[in-house]
Amino acid sequence: MPAVLSKHSIIAGLLASSLSFAPHVLANTDDTGIEGDTALSSEKPHIPEPMVFDLVRPLGVQQGEAEVNALMLHNLSESHTEWAPEFEIGLLDDLALELELPFENSRIEAYKVALQGTWGSLLNRRAIHGWQLIGYYNRERHTYTFDALYILGLRLGSRFSSLSMMGLRRDDLNADGAFVGLFNTSGFYDFSQQVTLGLEMNTEFHANGKWNYLLMPQLHYDFASHTTLQLGAGVTKDHNRKPEFMTGLRLIYAF
Template sequence: MAKNLHYLIMLLAVLSCGLAGKVYAEPNDAVLSSEELGIPEPLVFDLVRPLGSPKGELEVNTLITRSSQTGEFAWAPEIEYAFADGYAVEFELPFQNSSLEEYKFGLQGTFGELLKGRMIHGWQALGRYGRQENVYSADILYLNGARISDKWSTLNMLGIRWADFGKREDIVALINNNLFYHFSRNLTLGVEMNNEIHEHKQWRYRLTPQLHYSFSSNKAVQIGGGPARLNNKKSDWLLASRFIYTF
C-alpha cells in the first residue's frame, strides 16, 4: 500500500504542472513551504524555511516522535533563520529520551519559480554529527513545490545521503513526497511519504498522514502518525507532532 501511495503522489506532482493557473493562496499558516503559493511544509522532513522566504524571518520549532510499540521517545528542538532573500540556515539538536544524539546543521536556497509561477524549486543541504557513534553524515536534496488548485498542493524532495563519511559506499537515495488539501484557512490535511533506498535494494519508509492547525500567522501545530520501517527493524507505528513559532 505504501508503495502505491508513493507512486500516486508522484503522479499528482507531474499532473500539477498543467492543471492550474497561477494561484495566490492566503492561508493563515505558520508552516508554509512556499509563502507565495501557500504550499504547506511537511511534518517529519520539514524545510529550513519556506522557499523564497524574505531576509530576516526566524522560526523555532520542536519535533516530537513516539513509537507505539517500544515507547521510545525522540524530540528535536531547532532554530531557523533566513539570512538573505530565498536563503536560510538551521541548527537542530535531536534527542533520544534525555540523551543528545546529534548536532545537525542545514542550509537551503531557492532557485525561483517555474511554469508561470505555479511551481517553485530549490535545494537543501544537511550535515550531521552523531555523538554516540562519532559519525559524520550529509544530505543534499532538490526541492519542488507546486500548486494544483486552490485546495490541493504538493511538495516533493529528491536527493542522496552519505550516511557515513568513513564509508565511501554508504550512499542512500532519498525520496520524499507530500500531498496537501487546504480544508480551511486554518486547517490543512496531508500525507507524507519518506523513502530511503539503500544498496542491495534495502528499502526503509515512513508514512505519515497529518493535519496542520494554525492558531495565527506565527503559531501552529502539526500532528500525525502512521506505519514505518526504519533502521532494519520490524514495522512500527510512529506518532509525531511539531510545535512552531515564527517571528
C-alpha cells in the same frame, strides 16, 4: 538508479510524482483560494510544509525571517521518543540556515546543521524549486553524515499542493560509508483558513537493496498568524522488520 541524472529529468520525475496527489491537474492554479497554514514550504505559490522532513524556512525566504520549532516522534511499538528543537533563519534572501539538536528520550543523539537555497519559480509561478544540504554529527558513533537534496513544490489548484524532495545521503564520510537514495513526497489539501490536511511519505533506498519508509497522515492547525501545531499518526517500516506505528507533533512559531 543511473549514475548521472540531468537536471531536466530530475525535474520531470518530481513533477510526475507531485501530480499524482491531485484529483485534478493544475486547475484554478492562482493563489486566491484558501490560505492553508502558517508553516509553509513556500509562500508564492502557497505550499504547506511537511511535518517530519520539514524545510529550512520557506523557499523564497527573506533575509531576517526566523522560526523556532520542535518536532516529537513517538514509536508506539518500541516505546521510545525522538524529539528535536530547531532554530531557522534567513541569512539572505533565498538562503536559510537551520540549527537542530536531535534527542532520543533525554539524550542528545546528534548535532545537525542545514543550509537551503531557492532557485526560483517554474510553470508561471505555479511551482518553485531549490536545494538543501544537511550535515549531522552522531555523538554516539562519532560519525558524520551528509545529505544533498533537490526540492520541488507545486500548487495544483486553489486547495491542493505538493512538495517533493529527492537526493543522496552519505551515511558516513569515512571510507566505510555508503550512499543512500532519498525520496520524500507530500500532498496537501487546504481544508479551511486554519486547517490543512496532509499525507507525507519519506523513503530511503540503500545500496545493499534494503529500504525503509515512513508514511504519516497529518493535520496542521493555525492557532494564530505565527503559530502552528502539526499532528500526525502513521506507520514506519524497515526492509526486513514488521511495520511500527508512530505518532508525531511539531509546534512552530515564526517571527
